[in-house]
Amino acid sequence: MRGVMAWVLALAVGSLARAQPAVDVIVLKSGEEIRGVRWGPAGPRAVWYVCRASWLRSDQPALGERLAKEQAEREKQGRAQIVGRLKAWKLGLAGGEAKDLVPVADDLIERYSAEPGPCAFVATVVEAGQVARLVPARAGLAKLALVAWRENLEGVERRPAAEIAAALREGGIAWEKETPDLLERLPGLPVLSEADWKVRLAFLDYQSSSRLHLQGTGNIIVETPARGAALAAGQVEALMARVGKSTLEKAIGDLLGEAPAPAGRPEGGVPAEALAMARARKAPVFRLSRVEPDLAGGRVVVTDLLVSLRGAVPEVVWQARFEGQGANADPAVVLNLRKDPQVAKIVAAADALGAGGALDQALRAGAVTLDCWGKAEGKFQEVARVATRRLDGIPLAWLESR
Numbered sequence: 001m002r003g004v005m006a007w008v009l010a011l012a013v014g015s016l017a018r019a020q021p022a023v024d025v026i027v028l029k030s031g032e033e034i035r036g037v038r039w040g041p042a043g044p045r046a047v048w049y050v051c052r053a054s055w056l057r058s059d060q061p062a063l064g065e066r067l068a069k070e071q072a073e074r075e076k077q078g079r080a081q082i083v084g085r086l087k088a089w090k091l092g093l094a095g096g097e098a099k100d101l102v103p104v105a106d107d108l109i110e111r112y113s114a115e116p117g118p119c120a121f122v123a124t125v126v127e128a129g130q131v132a133r134l135v136p137a138r139a140g141l142a143k144l145a146l147v148a149w150r151e152n153l154e155g156v157e158r159r160p161a162a163e164i165a166a167a168l169r170e171g172g173i174a175w176e177k178e179t180p181d182l183l184e185r186l187p188g189l190p191v192l193s194e195a196d197w198k199v200r201l202a203f204l205d206y207q208s209s210s211r212l213h214l215q216g217t218g219n220i221i222v223e224t225p226a227r228g229a230a231l232a233a234g235q236v237e238a239l240m241a242r243v244g245k246s247t248l249e250k251a252i253g254d255l256l257g258e259a260p261a262p263a264g265r266p267e268g269g270v271p272a273e274a275l276a277m278a279r280a281r282k283a284p285v286f287r288l289s290r291v292e293p294d295l296a297g298g299r300v301v302v303t304d305l306l307v308s309l310r311g312a313v314p315e316v317v318w319q320a321r322f323e324g325q326g327a328n329a330d331p332a333v334v335l336n337l338r339k340d341p342q343v344a345k346i347v348a349a350a351d352a353l354g355a356g357g358a359l360d361q362a363l364r365a366g367a368v369t370l371d372c373w374g375k376a377e378g379k380f381q382e383v384a385r386v387a388t389r390r391l392d393g394i395p396l397a398w399l400e401s402r
Contacts, residue, residue: 022145022161024049025135026126032063034126035157037142039186040398045128050186052149053122055157067122071187075116075392078190082112082391085197098284098310104208112391116188121149123187137161146180147173183385188392196396202308202317203387205285212283214274215373217291221273224289268314270307275314284310285317289376291369298326300365302372304380318383322375324368326361333367334360 026034026049036051056064090105092098137145141161148156148164151173156164168175191197213224267275270288278286288305306318379399386393 020138020141020161021135021158022137022141022148022164023051023157024137025133026131027133028126028130029132030130031132032060034060034063034124037145038136039123040394042125043127046125048123048189049126050121050123052157053120056122059157064122067124070124071119071122072116074190075188078188078392079112079116081191083109085191086112086391089201101205101208104204108391119185119187121182121186123189143178143180144168144175146182147175147178150180150182183389183393186394188390189394190392192395192397199306199318199383199396200387200391202285202306203384205308205310206287206306207384207388209285210281210283212278212281212286213289214277214286215289215291216274217293219271219273221271221277221288223277268307269316270305270314274307275309278307278309284308287380289373291372293365293369298361298365300324300326300368300372302369302376304376306380320376320379322372324372326364326368329364329367330371333370334363337363337366337370 021035023035023037026036028034034049034051035055036049039048039050042048053064053068056067086105086109090102090109093101093105138161144161144165145156147168151168151171153164153167165175191200214221215224216222271290274286274288285306285308288307290303290305292301292303294300300323302322302324304320304322305316308315308317383396383399386399387396
């Protein structure tokens with residue numbers, strides 16, 4: 001009997017899942033209905049939602065017309081604000097070493113001076129006091145809706161999620177593995193804040209100049225090689241030998257005859273060694289990725305910074321931080337590190353000294369560092385893409401919670 005009841009319950013749950021919509025359903029106190037996807041926060045008790053203009057026109061024409069007018073006016077004002085900001089930026093670029101960015105500013109001013117074209121989506125702010133009933137889509141289904149919208153699938157707002165997923169699978173699309181990108185197709189939004197604008201300009205500057213990327217630990221800083229290239233001879237040994245006062249330094253640092261060099265005085269929280277390299281390369285903006293290992297505690301912290309030298313003093317414009325534990329290192333990555341030709345000399349030397357245990361600990365920290373560096377790279381590229389592809393794109397603060 002218990003087995004039959006479990007089967008009935010499973011069947012009921014399965015039926016409910018099949019009827020689950022892929023979008024949020026919001027019934028306003030006015031009686032109007034919005035079917036869309038939560039876009040981001042708009043305040044303490046307000047949320048941006050985005051939905052398809054075609055669905056609004058067919059199912060909620062009066063609401064669709066009103067929201068479209070509001071959106072057109074919002075985008076008009078937002079673009080005028082951006083053009084004004086760009087003109088002010090251009091004035092500051094006219095002299096000195098920044099004049100190479102003037103053509104970039106001119107192109108952007110021309111772009112945002114133009115009227116926006118028709119948009120397939122409508123965005124609106126829904127405040128808590130407006131809502132009579134909210135039926136949120138099950139966690140994870142927003143991606144399904146976005147992929148279906150990208151593919152211009154019909155009836156996404158009304159069809160059950162299971163049916164939409166099946167239609168995508170028939171088209172050879174594994175929506176769960178997709179990363180839908182509708183950045184160019186979504187409505188424009190006003191610039192959120194001065195801090196948001198400063199970050200956008202810094203990423204524009206970085207991508208338009210040297211794209212200098214430095215990495216290291218402590219006061220040892222090296223330039224990141226081109227993709228697929230190796231670090232210069234001796235750099236891996238230097239980085240591993242000078243990770244700080246740790247087990248690794250005792251086991252390997254003495255063997256290599258390396259003693260930590262005195263660190264230069266930082267400016268604005270940025271190591272002097274990194275600043276010297278950036279200034280030598282005449283890089284107005286540079287990226288600095290640093291690892292700070294605590295091998296005794298089995299912890300690794302990676303910080304990623306975007307630093308601007310345009311002002312009187314260096315300024316960290318954007319930063320991200322990632323932490324990992326050596327105990328959670330992927331064994332396969334540890335094995336690959338041990339086999340790496342650049343690390344082989346250290347492995348052999350440590351084994352000869354009987355310092356294999358310390359080396360294993362260091363390699364686990366190295367594996368976790370690679371993982372953290374990978375996360376930092378992903379976040380950096382995400383922010384760079386959102387910041388520079390559209391100056392009227394989503395607020396960069398929305399990316400912090402992802």
